[in-house]
Amino acid sequence: QVQLVESGGGLVQAGGSLNLSCAASGITFSGYATGWFRQAPGKQRELVARITSDGSTNYVDFVKGRFTISRDNAKNTVYLRMNSLKPEDTALYYCNAHWKIIDYWGQGTQVTVSS
Numbered sequence: 001q002v003q004l005v006e007s008g009g010g011l012v013q014a015g016g017s018l019n020l021s022c023a024a025s026g027i028t029f030s031g032y033a034t035g036w037f038r039q040a041p042g043k044q045r046e047l048v049a050r051i052t053s054d055g056s057t058n059y060v061d062f063v064k065g066r067f068t069i070s071r072d073n074a075k076n077t078v079y080l081r082m083n084s085l086k087p088e089d090t091a092l093y094y095c096n097a098h099w100k101i102i103d104y105w106g107q108g109t110q111v112t113v114s115s
Contacts (some may be wrong), residue, residue, distance in 0.1 A: 001106050002026035004095045009109030016113070017032055017091075019081040022095030022106055030073045033098045036080045038091035045094065049080060063089075085113045 008020040008091060020036065035050035049059045049069040057069050068081040090113050095106040 001038065001096075002014060004051070004097060004104055004106035006093065006095050006106040006109040007094060009111045013070055014113055014115050016085050017083045018085065018111060020082065020093055020095075020109060020111075022052075022080075024076050024078075024097065028073075029071055029078055029097060031099065031106075033114050034058065034069075035069065035096045036069060036077045036078075037094045037096055038089075039040045039089070039094070039108075040091040043091075051078065052100065066070045073111060082111070085111075087113045087115045089113050 003025045004022055006022045008018060012018055031053055033050055033052045036048045037045050038048050039045040047060055048063055049067055051057045051069045051071050066084045071078045091111060092108040093111050094108045097104040
């Protein structure tokens, strides 16, 4: 059984930082493209950052320079370091593992940024 478990969300003031973690069981992250998505109330889920199986990273424009995605293969965990947080970053953040037509999702961790 595959499980992705996110943690690290919380309430932070604008300009602050959070470090999200996503731990996997049942799969090996290094064989997947792993991404962080987010969904704000009333909005569609959107990609934030992704790290491929070979370690390449890409980010959407609105987080470039502020967020960093990384992976620890030994811990089978993916991280999202979020700096300079803004109120518009408030959302439920989801971890995703993707390979061909297969997608696995975590349950999400809430990030709330106060102004």
